[in-house]
Amino acid sequence: MAKRFLVTLGSAFLFLAWTTMAQARIPLPDITELVEKDGPAVVNISTTKTIKAQEGARDLFEQFRNKRGGPMDDFFDQFEKHFGPQGRGNGKGQKQRSMGSGFVISADGYIVTNNHVVDGADEVKVQFRHNEKPLTAKIIGRDQETDLALLKIDGKSNLPYLEFGDSGKMKVGEWVLAIGNPFGLENTVTLGIVSAKGRIIGAGPFDNFIQTDASINPGNSGGPLIDLDGKVVGINTAIVASGQGIGFAIPSNMAKDVIAQLRDGKKVQRxxxxxxxxxxxxxxxxxxxxxxxxxxxxxxxxxxxxxxxxxxxxxxxxxxxxxxxxxxxxxxxxxxxxxxxxxxxxxxxxxxxxxxxxxxxxxxxxxxxLAQNTPDQGDDNGAEGDQTASALGLSVRSLSAKEAKALGMDKVQGLLITEVADGSEAEQADVRPGDVILEVNQRPVASPEDFKKVIGEDGKKKGVVMLLIKRQSQTVFRTVPLTDSK
The missing domain is CATH 2.30.42.10 (PDZ domain)
Structure with missing residues (x-):
């Protein structure tokens, strides 16, 4: 028993010693002065916008209202009393309120936030820390593709503000802090590190997010991500709803150019x-x-x-x-x-x-x-003579004039894929029935014989076949590794 106690006690001492050494090597930063300096420039943003009644609900109301004389009469009477005759509402719509964060970038009242925080807002109010009265802000400009917006408070000349830093110099593992208003809790500060850079999360065409484990929650959107020099290196924008400690910020180097164009009253040009x-x-x-x-x-x-x-x-x-x-x-x-x-x-x-x-x-x-129209491909009743390329797991045939026209093609060219074998290499490479093969390994193909020839020669030599495919209104490349089947 004594021996077991000594072993346990020894393990505890080793753990404490290791923890002490780890802390000595990586000291936690003291951010109290930084928070006191930068905190006043972070604001709470509240918006109000009017949501109109949906036309579909009105049509449904009309459909049932015309069949009066049943147990629903009392319901329709009350509905008309509150929302106007014939279920068309009182014309005022409903008010929807939302909240977010932002930060001042100049002493004269320019404020940066997310586009989604102020999108569609009829009224924007800005609340400073320790200031009881919210101030009205106007939207100077918005950029949907980067989710950035610029606001302005008039009549101010000596506001606390933050400066942009160089997000390109940030390294994974560096300390950062986020200041914002999560769930409406004013000037909340969280500390973490840069977890990753260059994250693509499907938010827009220019995804290049900084990932951080500094806690970011609903209401933090538009607030700053700050380095230990007190400079803004990111604008907090997105979270993973099902995860913890995973937040994303727009890099400052991307935001600076967009904000400068909005501030000059220009449309963002790319x-x-x-x-x-x-x-x-x-x-x-x-x-x-x-x-x-x-x-x-x-x-x-x-x-x-x-x-x-x-x-x-x-x-x-x-x-x-x-x-x-x-x-x-x-x-x-x-x-x-x-x-x-x-x-x-x-x-x-x-x-x-x-x-x-x-x-x-x-x-x-x-x-x-940039939106692409999707043409109707018409009926699949063109040329006959499907031929199978078993090494790829698909069947092809020549394209008919009717099919080429339905695909929006100027001339009849390429081969129509009529079948893709389940579990084949072609299926795994996202080749689909209805695709039109224009080129194989960058060589045009006009017949199934051309197709097989390129596969048997250049394809066999390289071990792969790259298909240039016409798919609806777009062309894409798909690469299929060859199997040993003949």
Missing amino acids: GWLGVTIQDIDENTAKALGLENTKGALISSVIEGQPAAKGGIKTGDVITAVAGQKIENSNELLRHIAAIRPGESVELSVTRKGSPVTVSVTLGERDAKK
Whole structure:
């Protein structure tokens, strides 16, 4: 018994010694002065907007109201009493209120927050710490694609404010603190580290979030993520609802340019190439003869747009923009968007295994024009003679004129995929029935014989087949590894 006690006591001493050494190596920061200095510049933002009654509910009301004379008469009488005759409401709508955070960036009252905090607001109120009376703010500008908004309080000249830092210099593991109003709790401070950088969470086209474990909750949106120098390195924006200690912030280096344009009263302008792009996986790199998966693959070039005018071609891989290396398609999108329309940019391209330099004068990105229409593909009753490529697990045949027209194609070209075998390599590569194969390993195919020839020669040599596919209104690349089946 005594021996067991000594072992337990010894383990406890070892644990305490290890904990003490760990704390000595990594001291926790004292942020009291930092909070006192930066806290007054963080504000609570409350909004009010009017939600109108839905037309569908009115139509439903009319449908039942016209069948009066039953047990629901009392209900309809009360409904008309409160919401107006014929169920059409009193015209005032309902008031919806929401809350968020923000921070002052200049002594004269400019405030940064998230677009989703103030989107659709009829009224915006700003509450400073220890100030009983909220102030009215006007929306100077909003940018939906980065979820940023700029507000302004008039009549102020000596407000506390925060400065932007350099988010590009932040390293994973560095201390950061978040100040905001989670659940309406004024000026709440949380401390954590930068957990990761460059996170893509599907929030928008320019995802490049800083991930942090500093606690962020509903109401923190729009508040600052601050480094230990007291500079804003991020704008807190999103959380993982089912997780704990996982929050995301817009990097300050992305926000600074957007906010500057909004402050100048300008529409946010972004560069535009006029291409569709996709990432490169190992099989695609193998098919293209690339050494690695870095870069962005051009899956289509829009006719008449900057890329087409500059000589970019489908199948090109952009590896650098103005000398800055490109890791993936998302990074290409961000780099191009950061350049002003009208500027000329030099692109490093790999084309069929050879390096090429292309100069493109950028156009202007217009989010409203990016929506793609999905054409009706019509009836599948064209040419006959399906042929199977068992090595890929799909069946193809020549495309009919009717099918080409339904797909919006200017001419009959390519092969229609009529069947994809369950569990095949093609199915796993997201090749679908109804897709049209335009090229195989960057070679046009006009017949099933052409298709089999490329697979048997170049495909067999590389061990993979890269298909350029027409899918509804877009073209995409899909790479399928070859099996040993004949």
